Amino acid sequence: MxxxxxxxxxxxxxxxxxxxxxxxxxxxxxxxxxxxxxxxxxxxxxxxxxxxxxxxxxxxxxxxxxxxxxxxxxxxxxxxxxxxxxxxxxxxxxxxxxxxxxxxxxxxxxxxxxxxxxxxxxGTHEGFQAMGTPGAYVWAEVFTREPGKADAFLAAVFGYRQKRLEDEAMDFHLYDLGDRALLGRMTMTEDFPPEVPSYINVYFTVPDCDEAVARATKLGATPRLGPTGSPFGRYASLIDPQGADFSVIDVTTTEGEMPKTTEVS
CATH class of the missing domain: 3.10.180.10 (2,3-Dihydroxybiphenyl 1,2-Dioxygenase, domain 1)
Structure with a gap:
């Protein structure tokens, strides 16, 4: 790429x-x-x-x-x-x-x-050679307890535009460059233990989310969320055996309508 x-x-x-x-x-x-x-x-x-x-x-x-x-x-x-x-x-x-x-x-x-x-x-290493294909990175979200700080900082440093997801169940923003959504921002709820700091969760593509979760748990991973369906794909969040958070998503299996968004001024 x-x-x-x-x-x-x-x-x-x-x-x-x-x-x-x-x-x-x-x-x-x-x-x-x-x-x-x-x-x-x-x-x-x-x-x-x-x-x-x-x-x-x-x-x-x-x-x-x-x-x-x-x-x-x-x-x-x-x-x-x-x-x-x-x-x-x-x-x-x-x-x-x-x-x-x-x-x-x-x-x-x-x-x-x-x-x-x-x-x-x-330089000679340009970054990902593939995205959105099985095994490759596809998406990431900033999980934070102080969304206002993260929003202001990332917009100032990288020039992102922001859109808010119209969903009363969560506080979620999309960060865009041009017409392309590049990153999400999720406000951490009380479901997260207080000792868990803000972090960026990366998503890797898999051909079958449920199978990937089954393999991961068999090898010692801890499920954090899902598998669950969404308009973006069927996904799950996990903690690997050494404590690193990550998510898997099958982008070919979608469910429900795409959510509406409102631009944040």
């Missing part, structure tokens, strides 16, 4: 203390195969679906502890400029912009309500 426009989700990776366990789990659940671990880059290991790069897994660096979590990266034409906007809008830079050989330039950041994300300026 070509380099994505500024603010477009373009890559996802996750750190796992048990790298081989993660490869076994996601290989079985999502059908991933894995490339060679690059020792010069901390054993960073790309995952492939049907031969196309769709994500990566990596073990923690020495002294780098913390729970496993998926990190979504947003495309940038100039990481340094994006980092400056992050700071100007009350975000925090966790890892300063740094080149990764000729692959590209990255930084890690935290938005004001607490969700961690990455920024990627493409």
């Amino acid at each position: 070509a380099v994505q426009p500024e603010g477009t989700p373009c890559w996802a990776d996750a750190m796992f203390s048990d790298l081989e366990g993660a490869k076994t789990f996601y290989g079985d659940v999502l059908g991933w195969t894995f490339g060679e671990s690059l020792s010069e880059y901390g054993n960073y290991t790309q995952a492939y679906a049907d031969g196309k790069a769709v994500a990566a897994v990596v073990p923690p660096m020495p002294g780098q502890d913390g729970p496993s979590a998926w990190c979504l990266y947003f495309a940038s034409e100039d990481v340094a400029a994006t980092a400056a906007r992050i700071r100007e809008n009350a975000g925090e830079i966790l890892l300063e912009p740094m080149p990764v050989a000729d692959f590209g330039t990255m930084c890690l950041a935290r938005e004001p309500s607490g969700a961690v994300f990455g920024v990627w300026q493409a």
Whole structure:
């Protein structure tokens, strides 16, 4: 795929203390195969679906502890400029912009309500080689307890337009660039334990949601929600055996009418 426009989700990776366990789990659940671990880059290991790069897994660096979590990266034409906007809008830079050989330039950041994300300026690595096909990334949502902070920050940094879902049961926004919805924002309810921080939940495509959930739970994943039908596809949210949240969705099996939205000024 070509380099994505500024603010477009373009890559996802996750750190796992048990790298081989993660490869076994996601290989079985999502059908991933894995490339060679690059020792010069901390054993960073790309995952492939049907031969196309769709994500990566990596073990923690020495002294780098913390729970496993998926990190979504947003495309940038100039990481340094994006980092400056992050700071100007009350975000925090966790890892300063740094080149990764000729692959590209990255930084890690935290938005004001607490969700961690990455920024990627493409070099030879342009990001996802496939999206929306089995095993590949298709969607993501920011789960936050402080939606006003997240909304204002992401609009200022990436220029998103916002639409509110007309559904009294939830507080959900869509972030758009042009006519394309790129990201969702969900306000966390009391269903989430208070110790769960804001985070970005990534969705991977599967050909059959129920089968994927059955395989995942058999391998030690914990169901958080679903499987359930929606106009966007049949989906489920899970916590993998090492504690990382993710979702699976069968985009070919839809149910119900598309919800109405209202543009947020």
